[in-house]
Amino acid sequence: MEGDAAYGPSPLSGQGSSLALVGAYVLAGELKAVHGDYARAFVAYEQEMRKFVEKNQKIGLMAARSMIEKSNFKIFLRNLMLRVPTLMVVQFKMISKMIAKAANGIKLKDY
Template sequence: MKYVFGDSISLISQEEGTVLVAFERGEERAFDFVVGADGVYSTVRRLAFGPHPEFVRHLGMSGVGFTTANYLGLERRGVLHSAPGQAAYVFSAGDAERMTVSLSFATDSPDIDLLDRDRQQEIARERLAGAGWEVPRLLHEMTAADDFLFSSACQVQLDRWSEGRVVLVGDAGYCAAPTSGMGTSQALIGAHSLARHLAGSPGDHTAAFHAYEEEVRPYVTENQKHGREAVAMFGG
């Protein structure tokens, strides 16, 4: 097995019995299959299935996450402050000196995920203006955080999870949104199912891909439903 770091796929070309993959920096290589497990904005999905807007469905909510000093003195507990279209959740677990912060707000596009950090922070301040409670201080702490993360609540919805010898796993194929709480579970269950069906159908990847999707899709459908319902409650 060979691991490659610091590179990215630039082209996928399928031929009978193989998949040719070109890389931005490395040489072209041939594979039996390509498994895209590279997240909501999957490069594999874009190259093999189509552009992101065809499959990424924004649910109307985005948020920032980071850690800061536990100035609230929380001890293995959390506090939620919310209003329609706004929410701040802070908790401490593991490290008593640190506090994890999640600030959520209504948005109209997942494209904010692709902006730079300065613009994302500016949008967070705009959308959380007047939120009250500890939010002004938390927004100040956000600027200094070295573990800043921005993410939108969105779902990936495709009619099929495979295209020839290319198949998708986890968020790349069926993100249920962070509000579902099932992202990691879906990825692990999906990967296990795919591997099991490939092992059980040697020489017939089409049957393996079909069995994988048939097994996992009902689970994904239910999780995506819960993800949408949680966002609807947030907006209420």
């Protein structure tokens, strides 16, 4: 299972493989925890994964929206940030913090 296909965070989020790996781990753990009762495992799996997936999908949506700004002012600001190294560093740090927060947005059980 590939993360982008399974959870659709967008290639712009950089989180597809992470979601796939975490999802596989959680699903296997939940199946083990209920001794293969897949109906119960799927419910538990969704409860464990939903918020984590939503946080990571949000990154892709935000990245996509920033590329298709509609107002001239927002286009000007985006282009300015991409041309001024200091502003680009600040933007990169903000995005990196957001990705790190989303990537660490789940506490994995020790199944």
